[in-house]
Every structure is written in C-alpha cells, then in structure tokens.
Amino acid sequence: MTISTLDSCRQRLWHELLKRLADIARRFPDAALASSLAAEDMVLTHAVCTSQLPLEMFTLDTGRLHSETLGMLDVIRSQYGRTLTVYRPLPQAVEQHVAAHGAFAFYESIELRKACCGIRKVEPLRRALAGRHAWITGQRRSQSQTREHLPEEEHDAAFDLRKFNPLAAWTEDDVWNVVRALGIPYNPLHDQGYPSIGCEPCTRAIRPGEDVRAGRWWWESSASRECGLHAANTKLPPLAVVTRLD
Ligand code: SF4
Numbered sequence: 001m002t003i004s005t006l007d008s009c010r011q012r013l014w015h016e017l018l019k020r021l022a023d024i025a026r027r028f029p030d031a032a033l034a035s036s037l038a039a040e041d042m043v044l045t046h047a048v049c050t051s052q053l054p055l056e057m058f059t060l061d062t063g064r065l066h067s068e069t070l071g072m073l074d075v076i077r078s079q080y081g082r083t084l085t086v087y088r089p090l091p092q093a094v095e096q097h098v099a100a101h102g103a104f105a106f107y108e109s110i111e112l113r114k115a116c117c118g119i120r121k122v123e124p125l126r127r128a129l130a131g132r133h134a135w136i137t138g139q140r141r142s143q144s145q146t147r148e149h150l151p152e153e154e155h156d157a158a159f160d161l162r163k164f165n166p167l168a169a170w171t172e173d174d175v176w177n178v179v180r181a182l183g184i185p186y187n188p189l190h191d192q193g194y195p196s197i198g199c200e201p202c203t204r205a206i207r208p209g210e211d212v213r214a215g216r217w218w219w220e221s222s223a224s225r226e227c228g229l230h231a232a233n234t235k236l237p238p239l240a241v242v243t244r245l246d
Contacts, residue, residue, distance in 0.1 A: 006181045013170065014178055017047055020152075020166045021136070025053045028134035028162060032056040034125070034229075035084060037072040038197050039175050039186045040138030040167050046184045049080035055136070058085040058128050062120035063094065064199035068189045075185045087124035094119060106202060110220060113202075114228060120199075122228040126159065134162040139230060140170050143196065144213040147230075158231035172212060 003011055021044070024031050033048060035041035035057055048055050061070065077083055097105070097119055106113035129135055141150045156163035167175070172195065179186055189197050193205030195212040204215045 003181055006177060010174060010177050010181075013174055014047075014182075017043075017166055018051055020164075021047055021053055021055070022051065024134065024136060024164055024166075025055050028132075029054065030056075030132045031134035031136060031162075031164070032058055032128065032132060033136045034128065035059045036138065036197065037069050037187060038138065039179055039184075039190055040140060040170075042072070042184050042186050043167065043175060043178055044136065044138050045076060045080070045082075046182060049076075049082050056085060057082065058087060060121055060124050060128070061086050061088050062124075062199050063089060064120065064201060066189060066197065066200045066203075068187055069197060072185070072187055079185055085128070087128045089120045089124055093123065104201060106217075107219060113217060113220070117228050125229055129159050129161060132161055134164060135159075136164045136166065137230070138167055139165045140167050140172075140175075142171055142212075144211060156231075 003014060006014070033041070033044055033055055035045060037059055045057060047053075048057060059073070073084055073086070097115065101108075101112055101115075106116045135156070139147055139150055141148050150165050150168045152165055152168045154163050154165075155161075178184070187194075187197055193207075194203060194215060195206060196216050197203055198216050202217055204218055206212070206215045
C-alpha cells in the first residue's frame, strides 16, 4: 500500500504532518522527538526519517519496559538507519527507591507510583530536554480525558520550552490507516490488545469497549493516569515539585 490508498482526508493529514514537522525543524533546530516507541511515535519517526529531517529522536528506557518495546529500537535502526538516543534513570536513585519501598511499590499508592515515574521517566526526560528549545510528542486528544484539550503547540511550563503535539487532532483510526498504508513498523503488543504501551508492570491489555488508555495504571482512577512527562494534562506542579515526591 502507499499514501495514495488513503482517503483524501488522511492524505491531507499526512502531508500537513510533514509540513508541520519541517516547520518545527526550521524554527527549532534543536527540537527532539520524544518517542515511547508506540504507534503514534512510529508515525512521527517515519515522517522524520523519510523526510530526512535533522531532528533528534530519543526514548526513555525506564528499566521496566516490555522486550517487544525495546525491540523497536533495532527495528528503527534496520528500517531507517537511525539510532534513537536512549536515556535511562540514575541507578542510585532506582536502587534507593527500591530498597526503601520495594520493586512493586507503584501498586501501593498514587504517591509511590508517581515517585517511581519521577525517577524512571521525569528525571531522565529532564536530562533529555536540557538545553533544548522545543520537543515533540505523539499525544492525541482522543487518547483520554486528560488529553481532550491538548493543543498542537503549547508552552511547556514544567520544562520551560515549546512543546509540539502534531498528532493532537488525529484519531486512533487515522493513526492505524496511515501505519498500514505506509507500511510503518509497529510494536507487536498493539496486536495483543495494548493500544497504549508503557512499563510492563503498569500496562495491561484492554477489553473491548474500554478507553484506549484504560490499560495504563488500571488500578487508579482515570483522572490520575499520567506519568508526569506531560504535566499540563493533569495540572501537575512544575518538575521541581514533581521530583520531591520521593
Ligand atoms: S509506569 Fe510504572 S514502572 Fe514505569 S516508571 Fe511509572 S510507576 Fe514505574
């Protein structure tokens, strides 16, 4: 299949995305794509690589990811010849947290869950974004109620830089139609009931009819299901406060 097999609406979405990313690269040469290696981020990766945009791409290896997710790094390298920069948590911070609270403390309380996310995700993200003026994410409005007002461009107050969400208006069907039309590689977990993929112990497959993010931190209420990477979605305080959760 090719882009020509898509309906005209989705062809327009794709071409607008390419223009949007090229515009971001022109305005912010140090902008980086933060990839979770999920389908949305693979759409963005495909767009960046096939357009040969000089945008850096990075991911956060929390140390608790599925092997299928980590395997996408090799897929990207072999398919596009590009290597993602991988940021990992500080070993000492992880060791101290696990020693104090256990390896599965995230099930015990929202505070301990956010502390784990703070160590394994937010702090590495802070390093990944240090010195940059913009970052790009694969968030979409229809993914959850915490994202329903997501703008395509915003000021990220938590990290004090521009933040772009070029897929904000895309639907789940838009993503998958483009993935299939362009033959974009994707995490095999998506075919096993995981529309949204995070850390292995904090993600489950969803049941028919459930919200696409229902499998993320499923033991919590839907209003708290963000990890601190996108603080504006949950009105979380700035990073300086987030990191004090530990
Ligand atoms: S998603 Fe779960 S394992 Fe991953 S950083 Fe957050 S609490 Fe820790």
